[in-house]
Amino acid sequence: AVVSTQSGHYGRGEPDDYVKVEKPQITPVSLNRKDQSDFSKELAKVKTEEISPQFIDFKKAIDFSEINGQRFAFVKNEETDLFELDIIWEVGKRHFRDLGIAASMLDFVGTDTKSAEESALDLFQLGSSFKLSVREQSTVLKIEGLDYNLKASWETVLDLLKNAKGNEQVYQRLVAQTAKARRDQRDNKDAIKRALVTYA
Numbered sequence: 783a784v785v786s787t788q789s790g791h792y793g794r795g796e797p798d799d800y801v802k803v804e805k806p807q808i809t810p811v812s813l814n815r816k817d818q819s820d821f822s823k824e825l826a827k828v829k830t831e832e833i834s835p836q837f838i839d840f841k842k843a844i845d846f847s848e849i850n851g852q853r854f855a856f857v858k859n860e861e862t863d864l865f866e867l868d869i870i871w872e873v874g875k876r877h878f879r880d881l882g883i884a885a886s887m888l889d890f891v892g893t894d895t896k897s898a899e900e901s902a903l904d905l906f907q908l909g910s911s912f913k914l915s916v917r918e919q920s921t922v923l924k925i926e927g928l929d930y931n932l933k934a935s936w937e938t939v940l941d942l943l944k945n946a947k948g949n950e951q952v953y954q955r956l957v958a959q960t961a962k963a964r965r966d967q968r969d970n971k972d973a974i975k976r977a978l979v980t981y982a
Contacts (some may be wrong), residue, residue: 796971870923881916888943891942908935
């Protein structure tokens with residue numbers, strides 16, 4: 783009933799002056815399945831080895847170490863010169879209600895010595911990026927970038943996390959961004975339908 787009411791209020795996405803367009807005639811494509819190009823013939827001659835599954839022993843594939851009393855698990859990237867560092871705290875929104883808001887403000891704040899733009903530029907020049915995600919019962923810091931810039935990237939992100947400085951202007955920017963996101967969500971018919979189905 784709720785979904786039916788919503789559909790009647792918002793309509794089904796078809797305007798009143800809807801005009802049906804006749805489908806154009808499709809010209810069939812004649813395929814030559816017998817002839818082969820020289821490249822195709824050479825490619826068919828290439829011998830391939832049989833693929834066999836590899837069963838990973840996670841105890842051997844993952845290395846573990848302890849740094850300052852904290853347990854770290856890591857796997858060396860043998861394919862590229864990139865790193866991905868995830869740090870997980872077992873603290874989330876259920877423990878601190880405003881933790882998610884604080885994480886969102888990191889996009890707008892700087893430190894005592896750097897503006898938000900300067901901190902972002904430092905990471906850009908290092909070829910790195912970071913994201914702080916707050917969940918219900920945990921918080922995850924993800925840093926990605928070039929392997930040889932791991933230390934510098936970590937120090938740049940750590941400086942921002944430890945010395946972040948907000949102000950009223952930063953807070954108002956966050957409020958404006960959040961309000962816009964909510965307006966966009968409110969005006970999205972698909973989002974409304976999903977919410978109503980979940981509610982029902």
